[in-house]
Amino acid sequence: MTLNSGRGLLAALGLLAMAGSLPTFAIAQQAGQEGTPQAVPVVVAPVEMRPVAGALDVVGKISAIDRVDIQARVEGFLQDVSFEEGGTVAEGDVLFRIEPDEFEAAVTQAQGQLDAAVAQQSLAQVQLDRAQQLLDKKVDSQMTRDQAKAAYDSAVAEVKVSEGALRSAQINLGYTTITAPVAGVVGRAAITKGNVVGPASGPLTTIVSQDPIHALFQISETDFRNLRDRASADPDNVKVTVGFSDGTEYDQTGSIDFIDATVNQSTDTILGRAQFPNADGVLRDGQLVRVKLESGTPEERALVAQGAIIADQGGLYVFVVEDGKAARRTIKIGNTVDTDVVVRDGLAEGDMVIIDGLERVRPGAPVLAQPAPDAASSGQIPAAETEADAAPAAADDKG
Structure with a gap:
């Protein structure tokens, strides 16, 4: 083998080695890119100071x-339901009617008994007067006069009993018409027409x-x-x-x-x-x-949107944007004001609180902060907290 041919072989081996290492380098470079944290898009709003009364x-x-359960006070067949369920009624409006025939008959009977008692009283009065006259003339005895007086007193008492019975019958007849004792909204009818109702039936309906x-x-x-x-x-x-x-x-x-x-x-x-x-x-x-x-x-109080507040076992907290990254802030809250909450501790005026996109936010993660529509239009979002300045933070993490 000549020198030139040896050099050619070495060069070929070198090219093969470089070719073999290229996929490894590309895979490493791709892995590095995949491990870079991606900036999470979020919507932010500043903490505002507004005058809030102690609340x-x-x-x-x-x-x-007024809340009244309507009940039947006498027993009988329910003849009519006279109201619209769920509607309003005035005091005195008729709600139910119980069949009155039996009670009307009772009134007639009681009236007859009273008339008889009154007639008996009149007779006893006449007999007492006659006995007294005879006693004054010494024609009859004291005992006869006393017996006449007792009969008269008994007749007077019988009239009172009959008057009471008539009054009771009239009251029961009046109970067959059930009216609203107060004005208000009436509920549903618990018992329908044709059923027997009475004091043991429970509430027929309710008025509030x-x-x-x-x-x-x-x-x-x-x-x-x-x-x-x-x-x-x-x-x-x-x-x-x-x-x-x-x-x-x-x-x-x-x-x-x-x-x-x-x-x-x-x-x-x-x-x-x-x-x-x-x-x-x-x-x-x-x-x-x-x-x-x-x-x-x-007094001036810090306010934050209710939707920005997160609760866990450690208490309440929010995420704020600091240098293009999400930071957790533990807070203490007070009363609500419309859709906002008073923050008593943990935030300061101007802090940029994440109010949307929270599901992907983690402490220290880079974010792309976009202003809430109302905050952006009012110019309350500082430029350093917007999307344009979140990108460099993500780039720094890549570096």
């Missing part, structure tokens, strides 16, 4: 001022008053004292509102009209009650609501 949120329950209506709530003894201090011990200085489970609020304001005189020893809470106008019937008896009690002079 307390508690769970409450709507309670009708609608306007105004009460909201009952329990407040801790400590919160009650704080509320009194802020309101200068005057319930009229407390603004009361209610919110629903979907986050919306009732558009009418209520006022406190009752605070219990004692503290519940088992829960260390005090029962309170507020009254609300309810002409449209939005609030319903038994409905669970969120009761907000506001009092005192409004």
Whole structure:
């Protein structure tokens, strides 16, 4: 083998070695790219400072001022159901009619018995007068006069008994027409026409008053004292509102009209009650609501969107954007204000809180922060926290 041919062989072997190493280099380079954290797109909003009055949120329950179970007071066949289920009724409106024939007959019978008793009383009166005259003339004995007096007294008593029986029969006849004792919304009829009803039948329906209506709530003894201090011990200085489970609020304001005189020893809470106008019937008896009690002079408070708050065993926290990365912040919260929550500790004004895209966010992960539409339009999002500045952070991680 010549020198030139040896050199050619070495060169060929070198090319083969380089060719064999190229796939390995490409695989390593691809693996490095796949291991680079990808920036997560998120939506952010700044922590805002807004004037907020001292407020307390508690769970409450709507309670009708009047709630009446309608029951039959006499037994008989149900002749008519005279209301629309779920509709409104006025006081005195007819709800049910029980077949009255038997009760009308009882009234007629009682009236006849009374007439007979009155006639017997008249006869006894005549006999007593005659016996007295004969006694005065010494024609008859004292015993005869006394017997006439006793017969008269018995006849008077019999008239009273008959009057009572007639009155009872008339009352029972009146009970065959069942009317609404209060105005309000009537429930469904528990028993239908044609059935036998009576005092043992249970409620035939229920009426609950609608306007105004009460909201009952329990407040801790400590919160009650704080509320009194802020309101200068005057319930009229407390603004009361209610919110629903979907986050919306009732558009009418209520006022406190009752605070219990004692503290519940088992829960260390005090029962309170507020009254609300309810002409449209939005609030319903038994409905669970969120009761907000506001009092005192409004103070500047940090607010964050409710949807940004996460809860775990360690407590409540949010993610904020710092240098293009997500950072976890533990917070303490206060009352709610519309769709936001007062943050008492853990955040400062201007902190960029992640409010959307949280499902893929991890502490320290690079993010592509985009402003919430309302925040972007108001110019509240600093340029350093937007998508344009999150990309370099991701690039640094690649390096």
